[in-house]
Amino acid sequence: MKIRGKIWKFGDNIDTDAIIPARYLNTSDPKELAKHVMEDADKDFPTKVKPGDIIIAGKNFGCGSSREHAPLAIKSAGIQAVVAKSFARIFFRNAFNIGLPIFEVKDLTDEADEGDEIEIDMDSGQIMNLTKGKKYETKPIPSFMQDLIKAGGLIEWTKKRLTMEDIK
Amino acid sequence: MGMTISEKILAEHAGKKEVSAGEIINAKVDLVLANDITAPIAIKEFEKLGVKDVFDKEKIALVPDHFTPQKDIKSAEQCKILKDFAYKYKIKNYFEIGRVGIEHALLPEQGLVLPGDLVIGADSHTCTYGALGAFATGVGSTDAAVAMATGECWFKVPETIKFIYYGKLQPWVSGKDLILYTIGDIGVDGASYMAMEFTGEVIDRMPMSGRFTMCNMAIEAGAKAGIIAPDNITEEYVKVRAKRPYKFYNSDPDAKYVQIKEYDCSKIQPMVACPHLPSNVKPAGELSHIKIDQVVIGSCTNGRLEDLREAAQILKGRKIHPEVRMIIIPATQKIYMDALKEGLIEIFIEAQAVVSPPTCGPCLGGHMGILAKGERAIATTNRNFIGRMGHPESEVYLSSPAVAAASGVLGRIGIPEELGF
Numbered sequence: 001m002k003i004r005g006k007i008w009k010f011g012d013n014i015d016t017d018a019i020i021p022a023r024y025l026n027t028s029d030p031k032e033l034a035k036h037v038m039e040d041a042d043k044d045f046p047t048k049v050k051p052g053d054i055i056i057a058g059k060n061f062g063c064g065s066s067r068e069h070a071p072l073a074i075k076s077a078g079i080q081a082v083v084a085k086s087f088a089r090i091f092f093r094n095a096f097n098i099g100l101p102i103f104e105v106k107d108l109t110d111e112a113d114e115g116d117e118i119e120i121d122m123d124s125g126q127i128m129n130l131t132k133g134k135k136y137e138t139k140p141i142p143s144f145m146q147d148l149i150k151a152g153g154l155i156e157w158t159k160k161r162l163t164m165e166d167i168k
Numbered sequence: 169m170g171m172t173i174s175e176k177i178l179a180e181h182a183g184k185k186e187v188s189a190g191e192i193i194n195a196k197v198d199l200v201l202a203n204d205i206t207a208p209i210a211i212k213e214f215e216k217l218g219v220k221d222v223f224d225k226e227k228i229a230l231v232p233d234h235f236t237p238q239k240d241i242k243s244a245e246q247c248k249i250l251k252d253f254a255y256k257y258k259i260k261n262y263f264e265i266g267r268v269g270i271e272h273a274l275l276p277e278q279g280l281v282l283p284g285d286l287v288i289g290a291d292s293h294t295c296t297y298g299a300l301g302a303f304a305t306g307v308g309s310t311d312a313a314v315a316m317a318t319g320e321c322w323f324k325v326p327e328t329i330k331f332i333y334y335g336k337l338q339p340w341v342s343g344k345d346l347i348l349y350t351i352g353d354i355g356v357d358g359a360s361y362m363a364m365e366f367t368g369e370v371i372d373r374m375p376m377s378g379r380f381t382m383c384n385m386a387i388e389a390g391a392k393a394g395i396i397a398p399d400n401i402t403e404e405y406v407k408v409r410a411k412r413p414y415k416f417y418n419s420d421p422d423a424k425y426v427q428i429k430e431y432d433c434s435k436i437q438p439m440v441a442c443p444h445l446p447s448n449v450k451p452a453g454e455l456s457h458i459k460i461d462q463v464v465i466g467s468c469t470n471g472r473l474e475d476l477r478e479a480a481q482i483l484k485g486r487k488i489h490p491e492v493r494m495i496i497i498p499a500t501q502k503i504y505m506d507a508l509k510e511g512l513i514e515i516f517i518e519a520q521a522v523v524s525p526p527t528c529g530p531c532l533g534g535h536m537g538i539l540a541k542g543e544r545a546i547a548t549t550n551r552n553f554i555g556r557m558g559h560p561e562s563e564v565y566l567s568s569p570a571v572a573a574a575s576g577v578l579g580r581i582g583i584p585e586e587l588g589f
Contacts, residue, residue: 094308
């Protein structure tokens with residue numbers, strides 16, 4: 001499967017407070033959260049972003065809090081994927097668990113401009129910057145995490161496992 | 169090949185003789201925790217699993233500490249989800265207001281986390297418990313949901329960086345200064361996905377409060393866990409609290425480390441992390457031109473009795489600068505009571521500080537001490553990201569309780585020596 005979208009570009013160390021400020025965490029409704037996505041990194045972002053867009057960023061994206069509200073807000077805003085030089089550990093885990101596609105790529109962020117269109121081949125992990133005409137390889141996803149994606153997230157993966165145990 | 173303390177704890181809980189860095193394991197956890205922000209999502213996901221019950225009513229902790237006492241209708245609704253779930257499934261460790269404290273101070277204090285435990289928490293500062301010689305790490309709500317149902321969680325065994333702290337600490341230098349210095353050295357992703365093992369003669373002499381502070385901020389370097397091998401000081405702390413057996417693990421002499429860092433602590437001064445990253449550290453003494461509007465002394469990082477004593481030592485017989493507001497937050501009800509009995513609360517009130525009930529409150533910009541546009545705070549908390557304590561154009565400086573208290577009196581960032589200490 002391939003996904004294609006317009007990119008919004010962010011820098012290094014985009015923390016979870018920038019992705020969804022704690023002042024909005026008195027709710028866990030994904031639609032409410034999406035209204036404030038990336039607000040403290042770019043206050044106009046929630047009004048500018050369109051469903052199908054893609055976020056690209058520098059290193060350590062999603063550092064800070066464990067709040068799952070961060071990938072939820074991104075997903076609920078209709079953002080198809082996040083591509084970064086690297087991800088903070090808990091954000092990385094949460095994204096897989098809730099089914100937000102994320103990819104680690106070294107040079108794409110530095111070589112892309114905001115508004116470029118990119119295409120991600122979800123199976124091969126190749127990313128094409130269509131505007132610049134340049135291809136990138138993403139860091140391979142560990143096989144266990146591929147299983148999680150195939151199952152449709154951690155809840156579905158666990159449900160299957162629990163059913164197997166019942167059968168036993 | 170020898171194993172690190174982290175590898176040993178993970179191996180034991182995965183039912184394996186040994187594990188090594190990079191391996192993905194499924195392991196049994198001793199405790200799962202979530203708070204009023206993360207538990208509502210965890211509970212929603214838990215219900216999707218279709219299981220009849222939680223895996224163990226005694227091994228789940230639900231701690232409504234972030235937006236409590238309930239600050240508005242929305243946060244009250246979130247807290248009610250925890251309460252209803254706790255009563256429905258007879259969760260033993262649910263803490264109502266009046267018993268609740270900041271989770272990472274409360275659970276060790278109650279003896280709910282012990283040496284050798286494997287703990288996951290839907291809160292990034294779960295790594296605090298490494299101070300007890302437990303392996304503890306922050307996860308998201310969905311991971312917590314699955315663990316509440318199965319008692320298990322998947323882990324990638326982390327590589328470990330060993331930190332050796334030696335030399336004699338300078339006056340007013342504590343665990344907070346050492347961890348800020350360390351994060352300043354390695355950066356906010358300097359220990360990404362890794363365990364930070366804190367060792368050396370300085371750690372051997374350090375009280376539990378300082379050890380909690382250091383492990384607490386391991387996440388600020390991107391680490392999966394901070395950990396300290398348990399010793400006599402740990403034993404003294406846990407033996408009066410534990411209601412079940414516990415086990416001390418130690419790293420083998422030939423354990424494999426990805427890196428070893430050594431710090432001569434006699435050269436480390438009181439440190440401050442400047443906006444907007446915990447790694448942006450400078451000696452406090454170089455920041456005397458920075459005027460402040462608010463001081464916060466508290467949080468899971470520095471809201472323990474020892475931290476309040478340190479602040480009280482500075483504030484005794486002094487007044488907070490007229491243009492500054494100081495908010496002091498004992499992390500638990502027990503700490504509050506102990507501080508009251510020791511006369512610390514009286515010192516704070518005489519100094520014109522306000523004492524808050526236990527809450528995470530201002531640390532995350534939740535409530536009980538929010539910054540206006542352009543305002544600046546010095547806080548003993550753990551993060552100084554943009555907008556962390558309020559308006560996106562406010563600023564947070566991170567420090568020890570001693571530096572925060574001295575700054576409150578001076579009306580600008582300063583060190584205790586400036587007050588004649």
